[in-house]
Structures are given as structure tokens and as C-alpha cells.
Amino acid sequence: MQPSLEKLRKFFRLEHENKYDNTAIIGGLAKMLDFWEGEARADGVAEEVIQAVVARLRSYEKISPDGRAESLKGLWKRIGETYPEAGQKPKAQTPPVVGNQPPRPPRPAPDVTPNAEASESPRPQQQQKQNPPQQQAQQKPRQAAPSRSDVVPGAKTSQTPAALNAELTVLQGVGPRHAETLSSLGMNNLGDMLYYFPRRYEDYSQLKPIKALFYNDVVTVLGTIQTVHNRPIRGGKSSIIEVVISDGTGSLRISFFNQPWLANRFKQGDAIAVSGKVDQYLGRLVMNSPDWEPVEVENLHTARIVPIYALTEKITQKWLRGIMNQVVSHWAPAVVDALPDTVRFAARLVSLGEALMQVHFPVSQDRLKAARERLGFDEIFYLQMGVLRQKRDWKSVDGRRFTVSTEWLDARLTSLPFALTAAQQKSLEEIRADLDSGKPMNRLVQGDVGSGKTVVAALGAAIVVSGGAQAAIMAPTSILAEQHYRNFTRLLAGEGGMLQESEIRLLVGSTPDIRKEEIRQGLHDGTVKLVIGTHAVIEPDVLFKDLQFIVIDEQHRFGVEQRKELRSKGTNPHLLVMTATPIPRSLALTVFGDLDISVIDEMPVGRQPINTYVLRPQERERAFTLIRGQIKDGKQAFIVYPLIDESEKIEARAAVDDFETLSKEIFPDLKVGLLHGRMKPAEKDEVMMKFRDREYDILVSTTVVEVGVDVPNSTVMLIEGADRFGLAQLHQLRGRVGRGADQSYCLLIPTHEDAAENERLQAMSRTNSGFELADLDLKTRGPGEFLGTRQAGFASTLKMASITDVPLIEKARTQAQALFERDPYLQLPEHALLAEAFERFWGEGKGDVS
Numbered sequence: 060m061q062p063s064l065e066k067l068r069k070f071f072r073l074e075h076e077n078k079y080d081n082t083a084i085i086g087g088l089a090k091m092l093d094f095w096e097g098e099a100r101a102d103g104v105a106e107e108v109i110q111a112v113v114a115r116l117r118s119y120e121k122i123s124p125d126g127r128a129e130s131l132k133g134l135w136k137r138i139g140e141t142y143p144e145a146g147q148k149p150k151a152q153t154p155p156v157v158g159n160q161p162p163r164p165p166r167p168a169p170d171v172t173p174n175a176e177a178s179e180s181p182r183p184q185q186q187q188k189q190n191p192p193q194q195q196a197q198q199k200p201r202q203a204a205p206s207r208s209d210v211v212p213g214a215k216t217s218q219t220p221a222a223l224n225a226e227l228t229v230l231q232g233v234g235p236r237h238a239e240t241l242s243s244l245g246m247n248n249l250g251d252m253l254y255y256f257p258r259r260y261e262d263y264s265q266l267k268p269i270k271a272l273f274y275n276d277v278v279t280v281l282g283t284i285q286t287v288h289n290r291p292i293r294g295g296k297s298s299i300i301e302v303v304i305s306d307g308t309g310s311l312r313i314s315f316f317n318q319p320w321l322a323n324r325f326k327q328g329d330a331i332a333v334s335g336k337v338d339q340y341l342g343r344l345v346m347n348s349p350d351w352e353p354v355e356v357e358n359l360h361t362a363r364i365v366p367i368y369a370l371t372e373k374i375t376q377k378w379l380r381g382i383m384n385q386v387v388s389h390w391a392p393a394v395v396d397a398l399p400d401t402v403r404f405a406a407r408l409v410s411l412g413e414a415l416m417q418v419h420f421p422v423s424q425d426r427l428k429a430a431r432e433r434l435g436f437d438e439i440f441y442l443q444m445g446v447l448r449q450k451r452d453w454k455s456v457d458g459r460r461f462t463v464s465t466e467w468l469d470a471r472l473t474s475l476p477f478a479l480t481a482a483q484q485k486s487l488e489e490i491r492a493d494l495d496s497g498k499p500m501n502r503l504v505q506g507d508v509g510s511g512k513t514v515v516a517a518l519g520a521a522i523v524v525s526g527g528a529q530a531a532i533m534a535p536t537s538i539l540a541e542q543h544y545r546n547f548t549r550l551l552a553g554e555g556g557m558l559q560e561s562e563i564r565l566l567v568g569s570t571p572d573i574r575k576e577e578i579r580q581g582l583h584d585g586t587v588k589l590v591i592g593t594h595a596v597i598e599p600d601v602l603f604k605d606l607q608f609i610v611i612d613e614q615h616r617f618g619v620e621q622r623k624e625l626r627s628k629g630t631n632p633h634l635l636v637m638t639a640t641p642i643p644r645s646l647a648l649t650v651f652g653d654l655d656i657s658v659i660d661e662m663p664v665g666r667q668p669i670n671t672y673v674l675r676p677q678e679r680e681r682a683f684t685l686i687r688g689q690i691k692d693g694k695q696a697f698i699v700y701p702l703i704d705e706s707e708k709i710e711a712r713a714a715v716d717d718f719e720t721l722s723k724e725i726f727p728d729l730k731v732g733l734l735h736g737r738m739k740p741a742e743k744d745e746v747m748m749k750f751r752d753r754e755y756d757i758l759v760s761t762t763v764v765e766v767g768v769d770v771p772n773s774t775v776m777l778i779e780g781a782d783r784f785g786l787a788q789l790h791q792l793r794g795r796v797g798r799g800a801d802q803s804y805c806l807l808i809p810t811h812e813d814a815a816e817n818e819r820l821q822a823m824s825r826t827n828s829g830f831e832l833a834d835l836d837l838k839t840r841g842p843g844e845f846l847g848t849r850q851a852g853f854a855s856t857l858k859m860a861s862i863t864d865v866p867l868i869e870k871a872r873t874q875a876q877a878l879f880e881r882d883p884y885l886q887l888p889e890h891a892l893l894a895e896a897f898e899r900f901w902g903e904g905k906g907d908v909s
Contacts, residue, residue, distance in 0.1 A: 061102040061103070061142075063098040063099040063101075063102045063104060064099075064142060066095065066098070067091075067095065067138075068135070070083045070084065071131050071135060074088060074131065075128075075131070079124040079127040087120050088116050088119050088120075089116045089119055092112075092116055107141075108137070108142075110393075111137055111138075114395060114892060115133075117891070118888070118892070121886075121894075122888055126888060224250065226238065226247075227247070227248065229249075230386065232378075233382060236373075240371060240372075240374055241374075244370075244371055249386055249390060252382075252383065252387075253386060253387065253390060253415050256419070256858055257366035257367055257368050257419065259334075259350070260365060260366055260367060260421070261279055261334065262365075262424070263363060263364070263365060264363055264364060264423075266279060266281060267279075268307075268309070269305070269306050269311050270308035270309040271308075272309075272311070272344055273337065274338070274339050274344065275336065275337060277337075278337065280304070280311060280332070281306060281331075281332050282305055282306040282331065283304060283306070283330050284303075284304055284325055284326065284329050284330075284331060285304060286302070287301075287325045287326075287327065289301075289319060297316065297317050299314055299315070299316055300318060300319065302315075304331065311344060311346065312340075312343065312344075312345045313345070313346045313347075316348060330353070330354040332351065332352055332353075333346060333349040334350045335349025336349075347811075352367065363422075364421045364423070364424070365380075366380065366420065368383070383419055383420075387415060387420060391412050391416045391419075393412070394411050394412050394415060396411040397892040397893045397896035398437065398893065399878070399889065399890065399893060402440075402874050402878060406436060406870055406871070409430065409433050411433065413430065413433075414429070414431075414434050415434075418430040418431060435867060436870070436871045438900075439867070439868050439871035440871045440874060440875050441875075441896070441901070443871060443872050443879075444875045444878070444897055445653075445900070445901050446652035446653035447876065448879070449653040450501070450653040451883055453498075453653070454498050454499075454501075456498070457498065457631065458496070458497060458498050458499035458500070458632075459526075459528070459607055460495055460496070461494040461522050461523050461525075461526040461607070461633075462495045463491070463522050468518075468522075471518060471521060471557070474556070475514070477664070478664065479514070480510075480659070480662070480664070482510070482658065482659040483510075483511050483514065483515055486506075486659055487515050487519070489502065489655070490504075490522075490657070491522065493655070494519070494608075499631045499633055499634065500635065501653065501654050502634070502654060502656070502657060503637075503651050503654040503655070503657070504636070504657045505638055505640075505647065505658050506637070506638075506639060506658070506659035507659070507662070507828070507829040507830065508639050508790065508829060509798060510639075510659040511659060511663050512637045513543065513547075514546075516610045518550075519608065519610070520532070520547070520608055521551055521558075523607050523633065524557070524558065524588045524608075526607075527605070528606070529585065529589070529590075529603050529606045529607065529629075530588070530589045530608035531591075531592075531596055531606060531609050531610070531625065531628075532590070532591040532592075532609075532610040532612070533593070533594075533596050533611050533612065533625060534591070535593070535612065536593065536743075536744070537740070538743075538744045539612065540565060540567050540591055543591050543612065547563060548563050551563065551589070558588055558589065561587075562586070562589060564581065564587050564589070564590050565592060566592035566595045566596055566601070567592050567593050567595055568740075570595065575595075579601055582604065583602050583603070583604060584604060585605060597624040597625050597628070603628050603629060606632055607629055607630075607632050608632060608633045608635070609625055609626065609629070609632050609635065610635045610636075610637065611625070611634070636654065639829075640787060652872075660828075667797065667800070667801075667803070668797075669796060669797040670802065670803070670804050670805070671804075671805040671806075671824045672807070672824060673807045673808075673809070673820045673821065673823070673824050674806055676808055676810070676812060677812070678808075682777050682808065683725055686698075686726075686757065686777065690756045690757070693772075694775070695750065695753065695756055695758070695772050695774070696756070696757050696758075696774070696775035696777065697757075697758050697764060697775065697776045698758070698760070699762065699777070699779065700713055700759070700761055700779050700780060701713075701762075701779070701784065702714065702761070703735045703761055714733065714759055714761050715733070715735065717759065722759075726757060729757055730754065731758075732749060732754075732757070733759050734746045734747065734750075734758055734759070734764060735760065736762075736763050743763060746758070747764075750770060751769075758773075762784075762792065764795060770795070770798065771799035772799065773795065773796050773803075774797075774801050774803040775804050775806070776792060776795055776804070776806070777808070778805070778808065779808050781807035781808060781809050781817075782817045785819070786822065786823070786832045786835060787832070789807070789819070789820075790832050792805075793827075807820050818835075885897060
């Protein structure tokens with residue numbers, strides 16, 4: 060028997076004598092894996108046996124003594140079947156745990172075999188070719204250090220319990236310098252490399268000759284550079300590099316704007332691959348600013364799909380692909396799949412090993428699609444499991460009841476200067492029911508721009524304050540907090556209001572110290588009933604007498620820790636989150652699955668739709684004429700840009716550059732203000748307040764103006780470079796106007812004339828409904844824009860989900876809910892691997908995502 064197996068038997072026997080109390084080794088039986096894995100591999104123990112031992116021992120401390128006895132008996136039986144000479148087994152133990160049985164024989168369909176079986180099958184032919192037997196023998200001592208059974212990527216995605224934490228220097232051809240360079244890309248160990256996915260692919264298996272190209276094709280073309288010209292435009296302010304390539308069947312002109320350094324990169328006679336959309340100019344087919352790269356000769360002959368990775372200085376695609384091939388071909392088949400077979404087969408997913416192999420080196424587009432589907436499924440699945448668990452945890456504690464009579468509520472509604480819409484009334488009733496449920500409210504109010512979320516939140520606060528408790532409203536910026544303060548004061552402390560003005564206070568960073576101390580004292584002794592503020596509200600020295608109701612506006616602007624900090628200032632307080640980002644239902648149920656959701660999808664009576672028009676760049680003067688006319692009538696206008704300063708890489712107009720022209724040449728008689736993201740917060744607030752107070756006629760801005768600022772007198776929103784924004788962002792910007800009773804206008808000017816037909820811009824001109832636009836954005840761009848707003852740092856764990864479709868999201872949610880109902884805390888033995896993968900995805904319990 061191999062020495063490593065003999066050592067294993069001794070530890071098992073000692074554990075049996077200790078009545079399975081996990082004391083055979085100081086620190087627990089799993090500690091032996093630190094040295095045992097390497098010894099076992101050096102002894103030539105079969106990889107599947109090593110994997111089985113690792114899996115059992117990693118989850119050993121989590122199970123009962125009886126379960127441990129069963130687990131060790133089953134494990135030793137498994138070893139005995141593989142190595143009959145293993146001999147004597149531990150005594151008096153019972154049958155093995157169901158969830159960790161040895162791998163079954165391979166199933167007929169190769170794409171969906173359980174991943175553990177992949178390690179039993181012969182290596183792929185190309186790998187044998189790459190590493191001949193003698194070379195493998197030389198490499199083996201270097202590669203034996205890490206455990207193939209064990210992948211814990213730094214990216215915290217779905218994986219098995221052990222660790223490919225070996226440093227990259229164990230790889231052939233990677234020294235300390237290369238390891239340092241790879242580390243700058245986020246690759247610190249072999250597991251990180253498996254999860255460093257290509258940013259795109261060149262499909263050399265389906266190339267098109269230039270003569271077969273058509274307008275609007277999105278293709279990759281290979282050709283040889285014929286000519287390179289650099290010509291100035293805009294009076295020398297900008298430049299265009301024009302390259303003509305030929306492939307023997309025809310020629311194609313390629314243009315690059317404001318990238319003069321490319322003139323030295325393109326050499327006549329070099330072969331390059333260009334990928335992009337085929338446009339038309341003066342009757343000829345062209346490509347504008349396509350992706351490109353030099354062609355490696357072997358790619359021309361392999362006719363396969365080639366991965367393109369994000370790079371940094373000192374490394375090339377060819378070198379990184381070679382290193383990736385080493386890692387992926389050797390380690391991907393050995394990754395143990397944490398996803399239960401029942402889930403995987405029900406969702407018709409490929410194994411994790413197959414997905415990792417194909418996402419890096421796809422054999423075909425179909426296999427690549429299946430790989431991305433599997434990896435995206437994992438992310439949504441773990442996300443949904445997490446939010447379901449948080450919802451259950453939140454509902455398991457008690458919350459204070461706040462009950463009001465229908466007469467009391469009717470009196471409050473009657474005192475309002477307007478009638479609530481049916482959607483507002485429904486949301487208010489849901490909030491009222493939550494406050495009277497005996498459980499802490501955890502609700503998201505999702506309302507379109509200008510739909511009246513604030514009044515619903517104010518009435519919720521009124522219910523709690525009427526019960527003798529306190530409420531806090533937290534906004535992302537000082538100007539938004541001040542806006543809420545005015546609105547809440549008008550609604551709750553006006554004529555016939557239930558609060559005195561002194562009981563509602565504003566607490567922001569710029570509040571004078573004397574007043575801050577006064578407010579803190581009032582919150583501590585209970586004389587201040589309602590506080591509205593920014594991050595200043597969560598400062599350690601802000602203490603509440605009885606905080607029971609929290610409203611967080613535009614929740615994605617706050618980090619998890621900030622929300623937890625505010626919650627901790629009360630005892631299981633009721634939480635209301637408001638967002639104006641319209642999120643399609645399928646995504647809302649997944650990403651906000653821990654929250655109950657109310658939707659306000661009606662506009663208040665009397666609010667006029669905003670007239671939206673798409674103008675070609677040469678029609679800009681029409682926009683300026685409209686702005687002049689509106690300002691003459693006493694109104695104001697926004698002009699928004701995608702960039703702060705002109706960029707050499709991006710051809711788009713910029714705020715700072717155009718501000719000079721607008722203020723001095725186009726509107727010299729008007730007062731023009733400038734707002735952008737590089738200004739200090741206090742400067743931004745000052746500019747915004749001056750605009751609100753009509754000290755400026757026109758505000759030139761970047762997208763910092765996007766969230767929630769109320770300037771009812773502004774009636775024109777002109778968006779330059781509109782094709783560079785997503786639909787959700789365009790809709791948010793449009794919502795800055797139309798806040799009063801006057802007709803308002805949104806004018807969209809794209810970067811190029813042909814972008815005027817852009818589907819997103821045309822959709823903006825057709826509808827004012829944020830929910831319709833969100834559905835369209837989901838179809839055209841994927842859910843990245845919505846998922847990315849969940850929380851800072853959270854989106855970085857979603858590498859594949861941003862390209863998945865709605866059916867996959869729904870499929871993952873359905874499977875997660877079904878498993879959650881059976882085992883919400885993943886305590887069943889068969890879910891031990893899944894539990895560890897879940898913990899890694901959620902960052903060891905950092906999760907409070909609500």
C-alpha cells in the first residue's frame with residue numbers, strides 16, 4: 060500500500076478510537092490535507108481518490124459524529140475498491156453518505172457528464188501533443204504542488220472545496236517577473252487563471268472575404284495593409300488614420316479617429332485582423348474604429364475560434380494563450396463541480412470542467428454558447444440563493460407594529476394638495492400592511508422618474524412617527540437630501556400637518572457644527588422625529604432614541620456597509636428602498652429577491668409627456684433655437700455630454716470644450732453654468748443650487764446630473780453624443796425635465812449622422828415609459844446595466860451573467876428557489892460542496908445586499 064494511504068488509514072483509525080470527535084489531528088482532520096495531497100500525488104494515487112478524500116475531509120467538521128463515521132467508512136470502502144491492497148478498514152462504521160459517493164461510470168452524452176468523471180477519461184489529443192511523455196515527466200514535480208481537485212478562484216465564483224492556490228511560478232515558462240505582470244491583471248494563482256475569461260474571440264473558422272461583405276455585417280476580416288494615411292480634421296484639432304487592407308478578393312478602408320499613434324503601428328505589408336460593423340461612406344464599404352490585432356500565422360491555418368484576452372504591457376496574446384492552454388487543459392477537467400447533478404441535468408447545463416475548457420478554447424460557437432450559459436447560470440443561481448437566504452433571515456426576527464386607522468390615513472391624504480394615483484395608493488397600502496405585520500419591512504419602491512415615490516415614503520414615515528418612533532431618510536447627495544427635506548416638510552409640517560418644523564431636520568456634511576450638535580442631541584433625546592441627510596446620518600456620534608423607519612433613496616449609490624450601519628442604529632427597523640431605475644420584473648425578482656417590491660408605474664395627474672426628438676448633428680442649430688425660445692419664456696435648459704474633456708480615443712463632444720464655445724459664441728447673452736464629475740462635492744452642489752435658483756439659464760453638464768435633482772423650471776434636455784448612452788441612462792437624464800406643468804422637450808443628437816437611426820434613440824422618441832425602455836435595453840444590451848447597479852463590488856463577481864438572456868435568469872431563479880425550499884442553509888451532506896462555493900461567491904458572508 061502507498062505510504063500516503065497507510066498514513067490516511069492511521070489517522071482514520073485514531074479518529075475511530077476518539078469516537079469521531081475530529082481530534083485525530085490538532086485543528087481537525089481537514090488539516091492533514093495541507094501535506095497529504097502532495098504526498099498522495101507523489102505516490103501516484105489516482106486523482107479521483109484524492110478528490111474524494113479532499114471533498115470528504117473539507118466538510119468533515121460540519122457533520123455529526125454519526126455522519127462522520129458513515130463518511131469515513133464510505134471513503135475507505137471507495138479506496139479499497141481502487142486499491143484492494145489497502146487492507147484493513149476502520150471498524151464499526153456505517154454506510155457512506157449519499158452526497159459524496161464515488162463517481163458513477165460515464166454517461167453517454169459527453170457534454171453533460173458529471174465533472175468528476177472528466178478526470179477519469181483520457182487526456183485530449185492536443186494535450187498529449189503539447190506535452191510528450193518525457194516532457195510531462197519533467198514537468199510533473201513542478202505541477203504536483205497544487206491540488207488539481209481543488210479550485211478556489213480569487214474571483215469567488217462557483218467552485219469546489221479545495222484550492223488551486225499555487226503560485227503561477229509552478230507553470231513552465233512563468234518566472235517571478237511574468238508572475239508579477241499577471242498579478243496586475245488579477246491572476247495570482249492557477250484558480251484565478253481559470254476564471255480570467257477572454258474579453259472576446261476571433262472566429263477564424265467563419266471568415267468572410269472582402270468581396271462578400273455587405274452593409275451592416277458584423278464580421279472579422281483578414282487582410283494585408285496596403286496604405287496608411289494620417290490626415291487632420293477640424294482645422295487640425297483632430298485627426299483620422301485611414302488604412303486600406305486587401306485580401307486578394309477586394310479592398311476595405313478602415314478609419315480610426317483621434318488615435319495618431321496608430322500610424323506607427325500599422326506597417327505596409329503586415330497582416331491584421333479587424334473586427335467590427337461594416338458601414339458605408341460615399342458608396343464604398345468602410346469600417347470605423349474596429350477592434351484589430353496583428354495576425355499570428357498559426358491562426359490563419361488553424362481555422363478555429365481564438366480567445367482574445369485583456370493584456371497589459373510586457374505580455375502578448377500568443378504568450379498568454381500558451382500559458383492559458385497549459386492551465387486550462389490540465390486543470391479544467393479536474394475541477395469538482397459543486398452544482399448538484401439534479402440541478403445541472405434539470406437546467407440542461409454542461410459540466411463545470413467542460414464550461415471552463417470551452418470558454419477559453421472553444422471548439423465551436425455552440426460549445427462556447429453552452430459554456431457561457433453554464434457560467435452565467437452559476438452566478439445567477441448563487442446570487443438568488445443569497446438573496447432568498449437574506450429575506451428569510453430578515454423575516455425571522457420581530458419588528459415593532461405601527462397601526463393606524465383608515466380614518467387617520469384618509470385625513471392625511473385629504474390634507475395633501477393633490478390626489479394620489481392608483482399605483483401610489485397600492486404602494487402605500489403595501490407599506491401600511493408591512494408596518495402592521497410584526498416583521499421588519501424590507502421593501503423596494505420602484506417608480507419611474509417623477510412618478511411620486513417621495514410622497515409615499517413621507518406617508519410611511521408619518522405612520523411610524525405617529526406611533527412615537529423616529530424615521531431617517533438617506534439620500535446620496537446633499538442637494539437631493541435638501542430637496543427631500545423641503546418636500547417632507549411641506550407634506551408633514553405644512554398647514555394641518557402632524558409634525559412641527561423643528562421636529563424635521565436636515566443633516567448633511569456642510570451643516571454648521573453648532574446645528575449638527577443640536578440635531579444629534581434632538582435625535583438622542585427624541586425631540587427630533589425625522590432626520591433627512593447624507594452619509595452624515597451614519598456617523599458614529601449620531602445616536603437615535605428610537606429609530607424604527609429608514610428610507611434609502613437611489614439605493615445603488617450606497618455601499619453595503621453604509622446600509623448596515625444605518626440599520627444598526629435601530630432595533631430591527633423597517634426599511635424602505637426607493638429607486639427610479641426601471642428594472643424588468645425578471646431581473647428585479649432575482650437581483651432584489653430579498654426585498655418585497657412595489658411598483659409605481661403611473662404619472663401624477665396633469666404631468667405632460669416629454670416630447671423627445673432625435674436630431675442629426677447638422678441640425679444642432681435647431682436645438683439651440685428651441686433653447687433660446689424657452690429661455691425667452693423664462694424657462695431653463697440642460698445640455699449634457701458623455702465626456703468631460705475631449706478624448707483621443709473616443710470621438711465625441713465634451714462638456715469642458717463645448718462650454719467655452721456655448722458661453723462665448725452661441726449664447727453670449729445668457730448665463731451658462733458648468734457641472735462635471737471632477738468638481739468637488741461642495742462645488743457641484745453650489746452649481747446645482749444656482750441653477751435651481753435661476754442664477755443660470757443653461758447648465759452644461761456630464762451625467763452627474765442624472766439622479767433626482769428637481770428643477771421644475773427646466774423644460775429642455777439636450778443630450779450630445781446620445782448614442783454613447785444606454786437607454787436606462789438616457790431615460791434618467793430625460794427625467795430631469797418635465798417636473799412642472801409646462802411642456803418639456805428632450806433632444807438627442809448622436810455622434811454621427813448614421814447613428815440617428817440607432818434603435819435605442821428611436822425607442823426614446825416613441826415612449827416615455829421607463830419600464831418599456833428597460834425591457835428593450837435588456838434585449839439589446841443584456842442585463843449588465845441593471846445588475847451593475849446592485850452594489851459597489853458586487854457586479855465584479857458577475858462576469859458572465861451580464862451577457863445572459865432572460866430565460867436563463869428565470870431558469871436559474873427557478874432552480875435556486877426549488878433547492879432553497881428543500882435546504883435553505885445548505886446543511887444536507889450532499890450540499891457540502893455547494894455550501895462552500897456559495898460562501899466563496901458571497902465573500903464569506905459580506906452579503907447584506909438590501
